[in-house]
Every structure is written in structure tokens, then in C-alpha cells.
Amino acid sequence: MKQIAVFLLCFMLASCQYFDIEKTSSDAILKKELKTFNWKELDSYPSFKTCDSLQSKLDAKQCFETTLANHISSKLQEKTIIVTQDINDTIMLSLLISEKGALLINAIEIDSITTLEIPEIKHLISESLNTLPTIYPAIKRGQQVKSQFKLPIVLQVN
Structure with missing residues (x-):
């Protein structure tokens, strides 16, 4: 025991x-x-109402960028731009979308020839962004977050 x-x-x-x-x-x-966490990747990209129905994250991103580029291009085409030489340039927009959906321009990279030929190009781009439809911000883990990206705009003036 x-x-x-x-x-x-x-x-x-x-x-x-x-x-x-x-x-x-x-x-x-x-x-x-x-x-x-993968801080560089979002659960969903910023979007417009027209892009909300897309299920694929890549399709939604592409829809957002295409809609944004088309809007800027259409607004620039409405303006009469007179140049002395042909312009074929790609303008790089560095954009920031806040967690509230406000779009801010961080930087605009434009070739010097384009700036000489169209001195008001930055103003025209800024003006076109002011007429955008409502932007829904990016989402990360269920929270609305800031997102930053670059958008190329091809400019051809003959």
C-alpha cells in the first residue's frame, strides 16, 4: 500500500x-x-457602383482602373487642345483613395514636351477627377482602408 x-x-x-x-x-x-498579414494585398480594391457586381478580385480591379481611365480620357476629349506638334505620351498618375472614398492626386508624371505643348494638362486631369462618380474605398479585413496605386493615361494629340 x-x-x-x-x-x-x-x-x-x-x-x-x-x-x-x-x-x-x-x-x-x-x-x-x-x-x-500581407499588407500589400487588399481583400477588395476600390470600386465604382458599376464594378460592384464582379466577383473576381482581379476583374474588379481592372474594372475600376478602366472606368477611371475612360472617365479621364472622355473628359480630356471634350476639351479642344491645340498643339504645334504631335504628342504621344503616357501620363502616370499616382493616386490615393482614402478610407472615406476621397480621391487625391499624389503626383502626375508628364513628359516635358507634353507640358510645354499643353501647359494646363495637370489642371485638366484634376478637373476630370472632380466629376467622378462615388468611389467605394478598398477593404482589408472588413475595414475600409487607404489605397494607393499608379494609373497610366495614354495621351495622343495630332
């Missing part, structure tokens, strides 16, 4: 380590979660 009691006592003392609960702080959990 003493042997069984000694055995149970040793067993209980040795098994106490299995009952220890490792406490994890909320900071440790947060750090671990943050390491698993």
Missing part, C-alpha cells in the same frame, strides 16, 4: 507541469497576427 501511495505521490508531483497553463499576453497575440 505504501508503494502505491509513493507511486501516486511521485506521479502527481511529476504531472503538475502538465496542468500549468501558459498565459499569452494580448500584445504577443497581436504581434503574431501582424506578422501573418
